[in-house]
Amino acid sequence: MTESTRRAFLQQSILAASGMLGVSAYAATGQSPVAATRHGRIRGYLDDGIKVFKGVRYGADTAASRFMAPVAPQAWGGVRDALEHGPSSPQSSREDAVSEDCLFLNVYTPGLRDRAKRPVMFYIHGGAYNNGSGSSPLYDGVRLCRRGDVVVVTVNHRLNAFGYLYLARHGGEFGDSGNAGQLDLILALRWVRDNIAEFGGDPDNVTVFGQSGGGAKIATLMAMPLAAGLFHRAATMSGQQVTASGPLNATLRARAILDALKLPPERVGEIRSMAYQRIVEVLGTRDPVLPFGGVSFAPVLDERNLLRHPFYPDAPGQSAHIPMMIGNTHDETRAFLGGDPANFTLTWEQLPAKLVPNMRVDIQPEAVIAAYRQLYPSLSPSDLLFKITTASRSWRGAIIEAEERARAGSPAFVYQLNWATPKDGGKFGAPHASDIQLVFDNIAKPGATAIGPQAQTMADMMSEAFIAFAKTGAPGARQLPRWEPYELTRRQTMIFDVPARMEDDPRGAERRLFAKVPYIQPGT
Known part of the structure; x- marks a missing residue:
């Protein structure tokens, strides 16, 4: 197969797989959309009228x-x-292709070179700091582009040890590690x-939004001087970073990895x-620091690229002017703990021992249960x-960030996703990651779990709310009441459900219960 034949076959395969019969003929005539970047020209394809460019290189091979x-x-x-899509960062979880040559992004846009100055929605994937990529079908930007006349960008970057192994105390060449x-x-x-x-987007109106680890990375970017001015709105979905990893704990973790590789400090360069x-x-x-799990990778307070903790002791001043959304789901930990059938048949006698490793805070489980x-x-x-671990482990960071923004006089817009899909009999409620498919309006994509007669209504309201935020700095949708920012006197929170509603201090008693225990960001 010649290179030109291979390219034509690839184009036809991609278009056919997406059901784009009319676009297939368009591509075959050589009229595929071509964009000019500062590094060179790229050829994309059409999907339902949206111009798509995948695997666009933004950085050199990181192996070097x-x-x-x-x-x-x-x-x-x-x-x-x-x-x-370009390769994902090397990782333990299964991805179709991994490589250290992973600095690629994907662009979805309604137009090219039309000076439309569309809002840009830049999505950072989850997977903690360890796994994932910007290539999931759930992150496909076509429907957001069509719904809101926006430009969507998704991105791959280095993860786990390749992105966050702190070796600076082992050698000056590793200062940024x-x-x-x-x-x-x-x-x-x-x-x-x-x-x-070039893609019809506005470089002065960039919204970063991300779920789980992606949200945590955004919280960290809000405190990084090198990121100042590169984005203008921020939305975090079940992803918080109150504190970064301390450099000494991060060094202990680096030594654990070096020991596992049988590399003594004097041979660290290898x-x-x-x-x-x-x-x-x-x-x-x-x-070597936490009482559970593998080595925790996270941003490091390195006094070089990160000079302060993201949201400790307060919200970062450099981002005070940036409108922010902070969201969580009502049943976060059903995603983490729901895979064990035994967790659905616990007895009262079993519950305290089950809570001890899963609350991630030091508090007497019997008192919490009572x-x-x-x-x-x-x-x-x-x-x-599920309720206790969600409040103690997954929700507190979001509350702290919202509180600090309110104290700083730049309150965030806070939401809680309550809507529970009827899938699997509704046993998972509204778990971690269930808002992604709704925000992208991708409930028909592989991996989506939102089903039933209310699913599209939920996708409509959440995607429209995020688009409005990208356009104006204030979220809203036809199906929503007026969304008030979060203030400490009332703690206003949008409850995404059918119907949606504003609620003051939802789960306030749970919040107050855990507020007496110091919060320590897991991994730091």
Whole structure:
């Protein structure tokens, strides 16, 4: 098969797989959309009228700069195909393709070179700091573009050890190692600043939004001086970063990885040239600081790229002028703990021991259970497991960030997703990650769980709310009441449900119960 035949076959396959019969003929005539970036020209394809460019290089291969700051790519001649997602960062979870050459992004746009100055919605994927990519079908931007006349960008960047292994105390060449993944995102945002006008986007109106680890990365970017001015609105979905990893704890973690690789400190430089698969093999090394799990990777207070904790002791001043949304789901930990059938049949006798490792705060479980049984006398031990761990482990960081924004006089818009899909009999409620499909209006994509007669209504209201936020800095939708910002006197929160409603201090008794225990960001 010749290169030209291979390219034509690839284009036809992609278009046919997407059901774009009319566009297939369009592509075959050589009229596929071509965009000019500062590094070279790229060829995309059409999907339901939206111009799509996948696997657009924004940084050079990081194998040559492992554990160092990313560098811009070399310019290229001719026209490069941008028809497939680029590789994901090396990781333990299954991805279709992984490589250290992973600095790629994807652009979805209604128009090219039309000076439309559309709002740009830049999405950062979840997976903590360890796994994932910007290539999930749930992150496809076509429907958002069509609904809101916006430009959508999704991105890959370095993860786990490749993005956050702090080796700076082992050698000066590794000064950026603890925040390399964050520096990748900053490089991607610079690419948007420099190129997005070609795609009909407004470089002065960029909204970063992300779920789970993506939201945590956004909270961190809000405190990084190098990120200042690169985005103008921020929305976090079940992802918070109150504190970063301390440099000494991060060094202990680096030593644990080096020990697993059998590299003594005097040979630390060898980690830059070994096969990346060897590093992936030791990512599950037991964390030397936490009492559970593998080594925790997170941004590091390195006094170089991150000079303060993201939301401690207060909200970062450099981002006080940036409108912010902060959201969580009502049943976060059903996503983490719901995979074990035993967690749905707990007895009261079993509940305390189950809570100890899963609350992630140091508080007497029996006292917490007693308080919750007074608040919710009809709930089962299993119901309380999910409810307690959501409040203690997954929700508190969001509350702290909202409180600090309110104290700083720049309150955020806060939401809680209550709507529970009827899938699996509704046993998972509104779990972690269930808002992604709704915000992207992608409930028909592979991996979506939102079903039933209310699913599209939920997708309508959430996607419209995020689009309105990207356009104006204030979220809203036809199906929503007026969304008031979060203030400490009332703690106004939008409850996404059918119907949606504003509620003051939802789950306030739970919030007050855990407020007496110091919050420590897991991993820091």
